[in-house]
Amino acid sequence: MIKIKVSLLGLLLLSLVVSKNAKGAWGKSKEAESNSNQFLTIAHRGASGHAPEHTMTAYQLGKDMHSDYIEIDLQMTKDGVLIVMHDEKVNRTTNGSGDVKDMLLSDIKKLDAGSWFNAAHPEKAHFQYKGLQVPTLEEVIETFGKTSRYYIETKAPDVYPGMEEELVRVLKKHKLIDQKGRDNKVVVQSFSQDSLLKMKQLAPEIPLVQLISYSTPAIISDAELDDIKNYAIGVGVNHKRIARDYVKQVRNHGLLIHPYTVNKRADMERLIEWGVTGIFTNYPDVLKAVLKKKE
Ligand code: G3P
Ligand code: CA
Numbered sequence: 001m002i003k004i005k006v007s008l009l010g011l012l013l014l015s016l017v018v019s020k021n022a023k024g025a026w027g028k029s030k031e032a033e034s035n036s037n038q039f040l041t042i043a044h045r046g047a048s049g050h051a052p053e054h055t056m057t058a059y060q061l062g063k064d065m066h067s068d069y070i071e072i073d074l075q076m077t078k079d080g081v082l083i084v085m086h087d088e089k090v091n092r093t094t095n096g097s098g099d100v101k102d103m104l105l106s107d108i109k110k111l112d113a114g115s116w117f118n119a120a121h122p123e124k125a126h127f128q129y130k131g132l133q134v135p136t137l138e139e140v141i142e143t144f145g146k147t148s149r150y151y152i153e154t155k156a157p158d159v160y161p162g163m164e165e166e167l168v169r170v171l172k173k174h175k176l177i178d179q180k181g182r183d184n185k186v187v188v189q190s191f192s193q194d195s196l197l198k199m200k201q202l203a204p205e206i207p208l209v210q211l212i213s214y215s216t217p218a219i220i221s222d223a224e225l226d227d228i229k230n231y232a233i234g235v236g237v238n239h240k241r242i243a244r245d246y247v248k249q250v251r252n253h254g255l256l257i258h259p260y261t262v263n264k265r266a267d268m269e270r271l272i273e274w275g276v277t278g279i280f281t282n283y284p285d286v287l288k289a290v291l292k293k294k295e
Contacts, residue, residue, distance in 0.1 A: 040278030041287050042151050043067035044261050045086060049282035050124060052117035053093060054084040055132045056143060063144065065284040069151040069187065070144065074137060074167065075100040076160040082137040082167060083108055088156050092116070094134065101159055108134050137167070141174045150176070151187045153211070157195035164198045171203070179205050189236055200231045208232040209258065214241040225253040236260055236280070239271060247274040265290055 046058025047065055059070050073086040077100060090096045090103070094111035114129030135143075141150070157163050167188070171177050176185045189209040190196050196208045210232045212218070218241040228235060234256025237246075242259060250257045260280035262268050268279060268290045281287045 038068075038277075039272070039291065040068045040258065041066070041284050041291070042069045042071050042258060042278055042280045043284045044071045044280040044282050045073065046070060047282065047284055049263060050285075051126070052114045052129050052132060053282075054086065054134070055113055055129075056135055056140070057114075057129065057132060059140065059144060062284055063148065066288060067284040068278075069149045070140070071151045071153070071280055072137065072140065073153045073155045074163065075155055076163050076166065077105045077108060078102055079104050080162065080166060081105045082163070082170060084135050084137060084140060086155070088159060090134075105136065137170055138174070141170070141176065146174070146176065146185060149185050149187075151189060151209075154188065154190045154192065154195045154199070157190065157192050157198075164195060164202055168199070168202045171206070177203055177205055187233075196231060209234045209236050209256070211236040211260075214238060216241070218242045218246050220246065220249065222249070222253070225250065225255060229253055229255060234258060234277065239267060239279075244274045247271075247276055251275055251277075262287075 043059070043062025043065065045053035046055065047061035047067070048054070048058050050061050051058040054073065062070050072084050074082050075085045075088060076082055083100065083105070085093065085100060087093065088101070089099055090108070090111060093116055094113050095115060096111040100108070111134060112131050113134045114132035117129055118125035152167065154163055154167065171186055178184050184207055187207050187209055188196070188199050189211050191211040191213055193210065196210060199206060199208060208231055210228045212220070212235055214237065218237055232255070235250055236258045237260070239259035239262045247257055256277040258278040258280060259271055259276055262271060262279045262281050263283050263286070265286060268281070268287055271279060272290070272294065279287055
């Protein structure tokens with residue numbers, strides 16, 4: 001009980017401190033548009049170092065910490081609804097088990113998406129996390145609105161035929177696609193080039209980012225970067241695999257580079273010094289503090 005009270009107080013204080021001190025503007029800054037070179041703070045699965053990933057609470061904390069984007073991973077239910085979840089299975093982040101593709105939205109909505117976090121991170125546990133629901137993409141957009149920005153990943157597109165069409169339908173319904181490309185609220189990212197090319201066909205006005213997974217130190221050819229530039233505005237790469245020269249090469253091709261997932265100050269400082277144009281982090285408050293120190 002004492003732990004929960006301390007944890008609640010800590011969370012409130014943290015939220016107040018970042019709200020007062022951090023600069024930047026969640027969804028308000030024109031300068032933070034995806035198609036500019038403005039450095040972007042991307043709240044990875046929300047502020048998921050502080051609250052259960054891909055819950056409204058984690059997204060709200062990301063907003064309070066003045067992130068430029070909420071990062072969202074998508075899965076699709078058996079009845080064709082896009083939900084926000086990293087894994088194809090519900091096992092890790094809920095009290096249920098099974099594949100999202102085999103479950104109806106009504107099944108997903110019965111799950112507790114917060115208690116796992118309290119068990120995994122007792123020092124950050126909060127009683128209000130218990131019983132949090134898995135949101136749909138539409139619920140997230142309805143909650144955070146057109147003044148927020150969304151960095152959306154099509155996860156496992158091979159498992160979910162029609163996922164891109166449904167994504168475009170939802171974004172169009174909520175008027176989040178800027179036909180003139182001047183004030184983009186959405187970036188779509190994927191490890192699947194096919195998925196990005198499909199998005200390009202369906203909605204060419206949406207900026208795209210090619211995620212690349214390296215199991216060894218990252219190397220990319222100029223030809224590959226030229227190819228990516230035909231459909232994407234940037235690349236997202238594991239920060240542990242890249243070096244200064246990789247960043248330089250990407251930037252020389254006029255592409256943005258957003259390393260994931262960077263949670264330590266020293267790594268943030270080094271990557272910023274190398275010239276990356278944004279960072280995915282579970283701790284937007286830490287990244288904002290690093291950026292403020294550099295001002
Ligand atoms: O989307 C950037 C980063 O999130 C990719 O890795 O596994 O966290 O989705 P993952
Ligand atoms: Ca992701």
